Amino acid sequence: MTTVFHRLWPALKTSLVIIIAGWSPGVYSESEVTDVRFWYGPDKTRLVLELTSAATYRVFSLENPERVVIDIDQGRLDQGVELANNAGGLVANIRSGRPEPGIFRIVLDVRGKLGIHAFLLNPSGAYPHRLVVDLLPGENGGEAHSAQLDLREEDYLVVIDPGHGGEDPGAIGGSGAYEKDVALGIARRLKRIINWDGRMRAILTRADDYYVSLRRRVEFSMERNADLFLSVHADAAQRKSAEGASVYILSTDGASSEMGKWLAQRENAADLAGGVDIGQQDPSLQKTLLDMGLDWKIRESYDLGLALLGSLEQVGGLHSRTVGRAGFAVLKAVDIPAVLIETGFMTNPAEEQALQQELTQERIAGAIYRGLSAYCDEDERCPPRTRNENIYVVAPGDSLALIAARLGVSVADLKRENPNRARALQIGQKLKVPL
Ligand SMILES: [Zn+2]
Incomplete structure (x- = not known):
């Protein structure tokens, strides 16, 4: 034949x-x-x-x-x-x-x-x-290769999860900006800040514009024995005037507000837009933790949420001063303290513009880092601060404007505090942080 x-x-x-x-x-x-x-x-x-x-x-x-x-x-x-x-x-x-x-x-x-x-x-x-x-x-799909950071067992590992990506734009602003791009921009900056400081280590669940299923985001964090999980998003509301940042943690018994409920429904639907083959889904994402672990996780997530609200308030308005609670799928399945940060509203024209700006993103990432660091001080699993808080060490790609945004201070104050600085910034150069 x-x-x-x-x-x-x-x-x-x-x-x-x-x-x-x-x-x-x-x-x-x-x-x-x-x-x-x-x-x-x-x-x-x-x-x-x-x-x-x-x-x-x-x-x-x-x-x-x-x-x-x-x-x-x-x-x-x-x-x-x-x-x-x-x-x-x-x-x-x-x-x-x-x-x-x-x-x-x-x-x-x-x-x-x-x-x-x-x-x-x-x-x-x-x-x-x-x-x-x-x-x-590879013929069978091969193993997922992800950009590897040299991780050690003792590292305090923060997983930063930029929401949405690829097919799933997330919320879309009135002039067409995408939540997925804002989330990725802030997440990348936050990662750089964390790894440059060296007290903690950070990795991203997605490093570019492609979709990662909610299940894969969770697995990614579990496989690496992460210590904290931060999902970064930007909000949407019917009312264009809604503004400011909010922080959510997992609720096990319903949402703390109508807004939270609606938000969790929207975020949980990401897989539909992002393109996940429902037939291939594993029910393990639905798993619930043992009560004891869950209590610990929710208590710690709440403390982390409060610390983040405190630091975000210093650089911009808050939408809500309390830590919101809702049933987010991506927060449910991780067994570590986990929060979802809505960094602002894509549906608010002024915030939509601002959230796309380099300096706004840097300001938010810097604030998230300070909140994280404050929480870390209280977490016995976290190593002590490695640097004098009053000194800033210039990182690759820095400018005075970026440094000021990251530190949440004005350029004028930064200049005043460092009158004798060299004209051009040098990597590793030390600057005094204005108080
Ligand atoms: Zn989102």
Whole structure:
């Protein structure tokens, strides 16, 4: 049989490795691909096709050279969609074609053997039907490789979790800014501050613009035996005038306010927008801790929340002076003190503008660090302060404006306190901190 096959099909040098197919009712209606997006994460490349209806599709790989092929029955590409500009990560080149009438095909030239996971998402929020194709390095997906910081057992490890990412923009401001970008900007700055100071160590659950499932964020923190979990977000409200930062912890018996309840529902829905295959979800995210561990966790989270409110109040308005409580999925499943910080409102025009500014982000990150450090002073697991609080050591990339924002002081005060400073800042140079 094999010989006959080869003689009949001499041109077929490739072999079919994997086929994933999906279909849905209403099979024969035409489906238009209205947008194609790529997200390049550290452990996968995600391709998202927006569709006007649920389509029947096949995804398979071909060898020599390595390709991934996506066929959509009765599919066609909207005229405005540019495919070629999207290549990157594991994808070297993108083409589309029509191998036979009624089938729209996308071919990805990829770098090496890849694992494939594909699934359809039903419309959610502003999103229409979506076909998600995840490409994973190595034939079986390989192991997730994340940027490793040299971690030691005794480190006091803070996991910073920038909310949303990739497909999931989070809250969207009136002039179009995304919560996911604000959260990532502040989280990156906070990470840099923590690691430069050296008392604690910090890592991010996501380092760029891609989506990480709520479950994966929790696992990430558990696998590394983290000591604290901080989820960084920006808020949304119907009322445009709502403003200021708030801090939430897990509630086990309902939300402390209507706002908290609504907020937790919105944050918990991130997986729907971010694109998580519900069929693959594990119920372990729903696990509840033993009562004793839970009491400890909630008590500590509350103390951490209070310390953060105290420091955030110094650099901007608070939305609420009390630590809010609501049923956030991402806070529920971690077994360490965990808070969710809403750094301001994307829906407030002035805050939307401010939250995108470098100096505002630095000011908030600096304030979060001071709150963290104050909490740490009271936590016996945390090492003592390593530096004289009255001295600031200049870090790479610093400017006087950035340092002042980070310390929550004015540039004028910083200059006044350091009249003899060298004209250009040097890394490692010591500055007096204005009190
Ligand atoms: Zn959020």
